[in-house]
Amino acid sequence: NPTGTELRAEIDRLRKERNAVILAHYYQKPELQDLADFVGDSLELSRKAADTDADVIAFCGVKFMADTAKILSPEKIVVLPDMDAGCSLEDSCPPQKFKAFREAHPDHVALTYINCSTEVKALSDIIVTSSSAETIISQIPKDQPIIFGPDRHLGGYLNRKFGRDMLLWPGVCIVHEAFSEKELLKLKAQNPGAPVAAHPECPPTIIDHADYVGSTSGILNYAKTMPGDTLIVATEPHIIHQMEKALPMKRFIGAPGADGNCNCNICPYMALNTMEKLYACLRDLEPRIEIEEGLRLKAKQSLDRMLEMAS
Ligand code: 13P
Ligand code: SF4
Numbered sequence: 340n341p342t343g344t345e346l347r348a349e350i351d352r353l354r355k356e357r358n359a360v361i362l363a364h365y366y367q368k369p370e371l372q373d374l375a376d377f378v379g380d381s382l383e384l385s386r387k388a389a390d391t392d393a394d395v396i397a398f399c400g401v402k403f404m405a406d407t408a409k410i411l412s413p414e415k416i417v418v419l420p421d422m423d424a425g426c427s428l429e430d431s432c433p434p435q436k437f438k439a440f441r442e443a444h445p446d447h448v449a450l451t452y453i454n455c456s457t458e459v460k461a462l463s464d465i466i467v468t469s470s471s472a473e474t475i476i477s478q479i480p481k482d483q484p485i486i487f488g489p490d491r492h493l494g495g496y497l498n499r500k501f502g503r504d505m506l507l508w509p510g511v512c513i514v515h516e517a518f519s520e521k522e523l524l525k526l527k528a529q530n531p532g533a534p535v536a537a538h539p540e541c542p543p544t545i546i547d548h549a550d551y552v553g554s555t556s557g558i559l560n561y562a563k564t565m566p567g568d569t570l571i572v573a574t575e576p577h578i579i580h581q582m583e584k585a586l587p588m589k590r591f592i593g594a595p596g597a598d599g600n601c602n603c604n605i606c607p608y609m610a611l612n613t614m615e616k617l618y619a620c621l622r623d624l625e626p627r628i629e630i631e632e633g634l635r636l637k638a639k640q641s642l643d644r645m646l647e648m649a650s
Contacts, residue, residue, distance in 0.1 A: 343370065346614045350374060353621040359395035361617070362387055364404060365555040365578040366609040371399045371617065372580055380556035381407075381453050382468040382649060388412050389646070397621055401426050401608050402628075406457050409628040410638050417628040420616035424608045426454050428540075431510030432489035434458035440486060444506065447484045450476070451641065454512070455489055457630055461637035464644065469493060469539050470554035471649035476501055478648055492516075496539045496546060514575055514606045515540035522595035523548055523573070530569055530592065536561050537573035537594075545573050545594070562586055575609070576601045 341349065354361060354376075362384050363375035372378050377387050381404060388396055388408035395416045398405035403426055405419040437459050441449055451463035452472075460466060467475050476497055479485065487494035488508025492515065498505055515538055523545060527535065536558045537549035546552055551561040555578050562570050562582045572579055573594035582591045593601025620626065630638075 343614065346618050347374060350614070350618050350621060353618070354397075357395045357621060357624070358393050359397050359621060360387075360391050360393035361397045361399060362408070363399035364401075364609065365559070365581060366575040366606050367399045367577060367612060368610070369577065369580040370614055371612060372577070374614070374617070375399060378581065380468065380470050380554045382470045382554070382645075383556060384408075385411060385453070385468070385642070386646070388415075388417075391415070395621070395624065397617060399612050399617060400424070401606075403429050403454055403456065405628050406630065407453060407642065409630055410457065410460070410635050410642055413630075413632075413635060416624055418620040418624060419626060419628060420613065420620045421611040422626045424611045426608055427513040428452065428454040428489045428510045429456050429459075432456070432459055432508060434462065437488060437508070438462055440488070440508065444484070444486050447486045447506065448479060450479070450485050450487050450505065452488065452490045452493055453642075453645075457634060457638045459488070460641050461634055463641040465648065466641045466645040468554065468645070468649075470557055471645055472497055472539075473500070475645065475648045476503065490540055492542050492546075493539045495543060496552065499543075511542075512540040514604050515545075515573075516542060517596045517603050518542075518545045518573055518594050519597040520544040520548070522597065522599050523571070525599075526571060526592065526595060530571065532567055533569040533571055533592070534565050534567065535571040535573060535594070536565075538575075541573055549573065559585070562589065562591070575606050576604055577606075577609070 389411040409417040485505040487505040489510030494507040534550035576593035596603035
């Protein structure tokens with residue numbers, strides 16, 4: 340078995356040989372974040388995928404992110420180290436059921452979180468990410484009814500913040516759902532004055548205690564400007580790797596689950612990607628994302644709308 344150093348060298352060699360770009364989400368293992376050409380939140384990764392002049396995109400993230408890259412850059416080869424890297428939000432929203440939901444509300448705009456399948460994107464009017472949702476919702480007239488899926492916590496947060504009454508699809512992220520309010524309050528008491536930054540996929544019981552709510556990149560930026568030197572981080576704990584790199588003098592504590600530690604909040608889908616699988620997918624150019632052209636064009640409309648409205 341090759342060592343970590345040998346694997347890194349091989350990945351570097353293949354990245355050049357294939358003219359590949361490696362994109363990684365903040366929830367990836369530190370060694371994958373460190374290897375990547377670019378690390379970002381879902382919106383930034385979509386923009387990178389749309390703009391790159393590489394021939395191959397190796398996506399260290401989950402499948403809906405790699406699908407998005409392929410929708411926006413169809414001429415590129417897009418590989419995902421592990422095709423089973425899914426998402427509980429995507430799983431909660433089967434296209435046929437979502438279609439029925441849409442059809443039951445024909446006068447509603449379908450505003451949809453990017454954490455969904457290509458089929459659901461194709462059935463939607465506008466896609467949002469957690470960093471673009473607020474800008475986009477504020478451009479939709481107040482009297483325009485909206486259906487929002489699949490994340491009911493992000494939808495509920497937007498409803499409260501913007502005084503809307505969007506109809507919500509009942510999906511949740513299993514990772515953010517696992518934070519415990521009781522344990523968070525204990526941790527706050529042990530760290531008096533430490534602010535809490537939370538992702539909007541968290542339930543309201545966690546959001547209610549947050550000093551800052553935003554996307555992964557938003558939370559990272561907040562860490563740079565927050566008061567004090569300790570931050571409680573209520574999102575997937577691998578993002579702490581970037582915080583510790585950028586701010587070595589500050590202390591970052593992952594918000595706990597019911598067992599009192601943050602390990603139950605590791606995303607099991609993101610964790611499927613490894614250095615070995617990244618190496619293999621650059622070598623074999625498999626597993627590869629393929630999307631039927633008619634479906635891709637439909638899904639691209641709602642994504643393009645997001646990219647226009649978010650800028
Ligand atoms: P962002 O990086 O856009 O905040 O998304 C978080 C997430 O859960 C991705 O699956
Ligand atoms: Fe899906 Fe949650 Fe994992 Fe993000 S953290 S990929 S929303 S299950």
